[in-house]
Amino acid sequence: MASSANSNQVPKVYRTVMEDVINEVRELFLDEGVDEQVLMELKTLWENKLMQSKAVEGFPTDEQKALQAQQQQAQQAQQTQSQTQPQQVLLPSAQQATPQQVIVQDPKIFQHMSAPGMSTAAALALPAGVAPIQQFITPQGQLLQLVRAANGAQYIIQPQQQMLQVLPQMQPGAVQAPLIQQVLTPLQGGLSQQTGVIIQPQQIVLTGNKVQQNTQAAAMAVQPEQGAAHVQPQPQAQAPQQQPQQTQASQQPPMVLQVDGAGDTSSEEEEEEDEYDEDEDEDKEKDGGEDGQVEEEPLNSGDDVSDEEDQELFDTENVVVCQYDKIHRSKNKWKFHLKDGIMNLNGRDYVFSKAIGDAEW
Amino acid sequence: MAYQLYRNTTLGNSLQESLDELIQTQQITPQLALQVLLQFDKAINTALANRVRNRVNFRGSLNTYRFCDNVWTFVLNDVEFREVTDLVKVDKVKIVPNCFCSLVGHTTECTLAVWPCLQMFLNSLTLISSDL
Numbered sequence: 001m002a003s004s005a006n007s008n009q010v011p012k013v014y015r016t017v018m019e020d021v022i023n024e025v026r027e028l029f030l031d032e033g034v035d036e037q038v039l040m041e042l043k044t045l046w047e048n049k050l051m052q053s054k055a056v057e058g059f060p061t062d063e064q065k066a067l068q069a070q071q072q073q074a075q076q077a078q079q080t081q082s083q084t085q086p087q088q089v090l091l092p093s094a095q096q097a098t099p100q101q102v103i104v105q106d107p108k109i110f111q112h113m114s115a116p117g118m119s120t121a122a123a124l125a126l127p128a129g130v131a132p133i134q135q136f137i138t139p140q141g142q143l144l145q146l147v148r149a150a151n152g153a154q155y156i157i158q159p160q161q162q163m164l165q166v167l168p169q170m171q172p173g174a175v176q177a178p179l180i181q182q183v184l185t186p187l188q189g190g191l192s193q194q195t196g197v198i199i200q201p202q203q204i205v206l207t208g209n210k211v212q213q214n215t216q217a218a219a220m221a222v223q224p225e226q227g228a229a230h231v232q233p234q235p236q237a238q239a240p241q242q243q244p245q246q247t248q249a250s251q252q253p254p255m256v257l258q259v260d261g262a263g264d265t266s267s268e269e270e271e272e273e274d275e276y277d278e279d280e281d282e283d284k285e286k287d288g289g290e291d292g293q294v295e296e297e298p299l300n301s302g303d304d305v306s307d308e309e310d311q312e313l314f315d316t317e318n319v320v321v322c323q324y325d326k327i328h329r330s331k332n333k334w335k336f337h338l339k340d341g342i343m344n345l346n347g348r349d350y351v352f353s354k355a356i357g358d359a360e361w
Numbered sequence: 362m363a364y365q366l367y368r369n370t371t372l373g374n375s376l377q378e379s380l381d382e383l384i385q386t387q388q389i390t391p392q393l394a395l396q397v398l399l400q401f402d403k404a405i406n407t408a409l410a411n412r413v414r415n416r417v418n419f420r421g422s423l424n425t426y427r428f429c430d431n432v433w434t435f436v437l438n439d440v441e442f443r444e445v446t447d448l449v450k451v452d453k454v455k456i457v458p459n460c461f462c463s464l465v466g467h468t469t470e471c472t473l474a475v476w477p478c479l480q481m482f483l484n485s486l487t488l489i490s491s492d493l
Binding site for chain 1: 453
């Protein structure tokens with residue numbers, strides 16, 4: 001508790017604010033005729049950026065819980081939605097207890113066989129070596145299956161409808177199965193969005209934060225909801241070819257997901273944000289070096305040990321935004337009575353209800 | 362109307378960036394984004410006033426001070442922020458206590474001081490719409 005009093009507070013306060021805002025604007029969104037999906041996207045983007053900034057510790061826990069809860073719900077829904085379709089089937093050995101290989105028949109079309117009664121969210125934590133197949137469901141209602149190939153490599157098959165938030169489930173370090181790297185051409189419209197699964201055993205993909213909606217970003221073969229629970233006689237017959245065809249990957253260049261939090265895009269935004277700050281601030285004393293170092297800010301903030309945090313190299317502009325009760329000066333002695341502030345010091349966020357300070361000019 | 366000064370925080374900026382992205386992809390209108398930000402202002406002000414209950418002390422040397430149009434801006438050097446048990450040292454910190462005029466639409470009451478606030482407001486609009 002010692003040093004964490006404030007850092008305990010900050011995530012909660014932020015979480016509260018976020019929930020408040022999202023709930024309040026839901027109505028606004030509906031009034032404007034904007035879909036709830038967009039609201040969710042806003043929330044996701046917002047959370048992701050906060051996580052990326054590393055200014056807040058231990059932030060996304062709620063999201064993970066929500067994800068897992070949704071998985072369980074979606075799994076039930078998914079099994080009822082399954083439709084049979086005359087398509088080649090990727091048989092992840094849904095019915096068998098022995099490990100099976102992932103079959104890639106048609107690079108573009110896969111049908112995922114959902115194994116009824118498979119564990120869902122539990123699959124996240126399991127090494128997947130225990131059971132041949134484990135299902136879990138992303139918040140989008142997609143079925144993820146963890147498949148163990150005959151060669152011992154493990155693959156994850158995912159429907160490719162919307163690859164949202166699939167990866168945040170996979171905590172870095174907890175992934176034991178090589179994730180599917182490539183996304184085959186996503187099917188548009190008519191088909192039930194069944195897409196190929198590309199398995200590349202040695203690659204481990206974790207987005208960490210940004211899981212984007214476009215299929216490439218997710219880089220995971222995704223299984224369609226509808227096809228999830230299919231069991232088709234035809235595909236089964238074809239299935240036992242059992243040749244992990246990694247050449248399917250050639251359909252699309254392998255996409256590797258960033259684990260470190262997509263520094264590329266954020267740098268642009270950082271820069272923009274920085275310029276915005278400059279426009280807004282009257283203070284002309286901002287370091288000239290700030291602009292040049294903007295890209296590094298999200299990467300190195302918080303990395304340094306405490307000793308280094310004092311150095312100029314640390315390019316976070318430490319800002320305190322607050323309200324004041326009283327500002328007092330006597331000769332060159334200044335006293336500050338501040339309240340309700342948010343501080344960003346050395347890359348970390350802090351809040352206070354009252355702050356009293358002294359400074360000599 | 363709540364103070365807008367918290368928009369330039371991690372929380373506020375990440376919200377603005379997210380909104381900008383949605384505007385870029387035309388999923389929301391700038392007007393809606395503005396409404397969201399106003400709602401954020403309310404929420405953050407309420408949260409800070411009601412949910413946060415801690416005190417911080419700090420000490421340092423004052424490098425510059427500025428008070429212009431009801432906005433204070435201080436730059437301090439070699440500051441130590443002390444909470445009950447925490448200690449955070451920074452070599453340079455900028456403190457911006459609020460301008461009471463950072464209220465949207467508050468033009469009638471603070472005509473003289475409205476300029477910087479209006480400027481900020483316009484800047485925020487520009488930021489939102491610049492990517493269209």
